[in-house]
Amino acid sequence: MENVNPQSSWLTTLGKFTHPRVVTMLFLGFSAGIPILLIFSSLSLWLREAGVERAAVTYFSWAALGYSFKFVWAPLVDQLPLPWLSRVLGRRRAWMLVAQFAIIAAIVLMASIDPKASDYSLTLMALAAVLLGFSSATQDIVIDAYRIESAESELQALLSATYIAGYRIGMLVAGAGSLYLAASFGSTSDAYSYQAWQYTYWLMAAAMLVGIVTTLIIDEPETKAASPFIDSTREYIRFMALFVVVVAGFVGCFYLAGDAARSAKSLLTELFANRYLAGFLIECLRLAIAIGVGGALAFALVKVEFVSYEMVNRSYLMPVRDFFRRYGLSLAWMLLVLIGFYRISDIVLGVIANVFYQDLGFSKIEIALVSKTFGLLMTIVGGFAGGLLAMRFGVMRILFLGALLSAATNLLFMLLASVGHDMMWLYIVISADNISAGLASAAFIAFLSSLTNISFTATQYAIFSSLMTLLPKVIGGYSGSMVDSIGYPVFFLLTALMGIPVLLLIVYAARRYRW
Secondary structure (H helix, E strand, C coil), rough: CCCCCCCHHHHHHHHHHHHHHHHHHHHHHHHHHHHHHCCCHHHHHHHHCCCCHHHHHHHHHHHHHHHHCCCHHHHHHCCCCCCCCCHHHHHHHHHHHHHHHHHHHHHHHHHEEEEEEEEHHHHHHHHHEEEEHHHHHHHHHHHHHHHHHHHHHHHHHHHHHHHHHHHHHHHHHHHHHHHHHHCCCCCCCCCCCCCHHHHHHHHHHHHCHHHHHHHHHHHCCCCCCCCCCCHHHHHHHHHHHHHHHHHHHHHHHHHHHHHHHHHHHHHHHHCCCEEEEEEEEHHHHHHHHHHHHHHHHHHHHHHHHCCCCHHHHHHHHHHHHHHHHHCCHHHHHHHHHHHHHHHHHHHHHHHHHHHCCCCCCCCCCHHHHHHHHHHHHHHHHHHHHHHHHHHHHHHHHHHHHHHHHHHHHHHHHHHHHHCCCCHHHHHHHHHHHHHHHHHHHHHHHHHHCCCCCCHHHHHHHHHHHHHHHHHHHHHHHHHHHHHHHCCHHHHHHHHCCHHHHHHHHHHHHHHHHHC
16 A cells, blocks of 8 residues: 555645645646536537437537547657747746647637538537647646646645646536526527527637636746757657648548448447447447557658657657556556546546436526536535545545545436436535545546656656546447436446446555555
8 A cells, every 4th residue: 555644734734735836726727627518518508409419419528539549649748849939938838828729719619600500510510629629638738747747746636636626617617607608698498599609608718818827927847857859840840740640540540431330330230239339349440440540650650761760769659668667567557457447437427417417307507506516616625635635545545435436426316317306416416426526536636647757747647647538438428329228227327337347456556556
């Protein structure tokens, strides 16, 4: 089990929340929390009001898969300086500022599209959502690196807690704020108004100014992290070209395989007599093939010396080798499996949560009041509790507690499904779910930070956080179809059972991993 630091008093621990770096993470967390609900729940309600089918709404959660593949371009953030801007602001702040402006542009683009206008408009909305996911994931890469590099390891649990608090406040603005604004501007489930949602998303873009101001005020972290090794313009262009070619190959292969995937899905549907399982298997295979094509293109460009092997080695291979060298093969693989499955219970359920509340008859105002506003307070309470408890009793113990509570509270959704439209039960379920999520997240972020080597901060943490959300989000994209097939109660039971293997992994990891 990990080392615990019991000597400091509770008052001393609480006093560390006033540390300047800890306070900074509150505002950066706010900036990171704005975009995600504009892809998930707020966008889901917008699409539902516009008459888009439930299954298609949940498929939009895949637009946020950029969060799960951010490790692909994290080395660019680590290694490539931005012309002029990096010299003026520093490596981390320059990338942070560019990502924030890109987020604003993506939100404004979404605001300019009415998804009800046509199927083409719905496609454009999906592309805009992908751009927002990509830009937001880039901001997350830089903020995570900044957080890890800006303070010593003993402060990471508190940094995580204040980051979660800021993140949830940002989610409140983008979640409850969006619902209140859209309703006040005149859009309801019975009377859809595109202009109301347009004004709402414009205001969400303006809220991102908080992140921009914070980025301009804070200092660049002073660390011993490895400096970017790409010095010449020629190397810079070639390295960027490598990334563009690989991404283009991935996207092109994924798109071109669409017809073959649909045919294979029909065959498997007849074989398994389950179109949802068939669709899941085919999409996973399609994704794997696209990744393989991207990797093959990268290998070919290195072989013909379009880019040097040393550049690719330093950017992509060394961070991975470093992790396996530090922890050993068996422990490293076990830690990666734990990372990949830790958030599965709450992420899979979270994709469908707002639609579930709406199907029970709760209005947007009721959802905003309880799920977003009150739920925010509960998450912040859980986050601060997780940070304090992790510092006092050790991260691995609180990691286990968070996983246990996250799985157990999913069972409460089964009770809510049977009770129906009941505000008291909604408060109970949201309280339990959000406290457990905040506690688990604070401990988990501190755990991931402890696994990171300062020489490869952005890349390694991006790999960990991408792995954390990849499988849950892929499964979450089918949550609407799963509910249509098995119903809400069985779906919630299934998400709770998903947490059992996670508990076993934590127990095993705690015996071998030293904090």
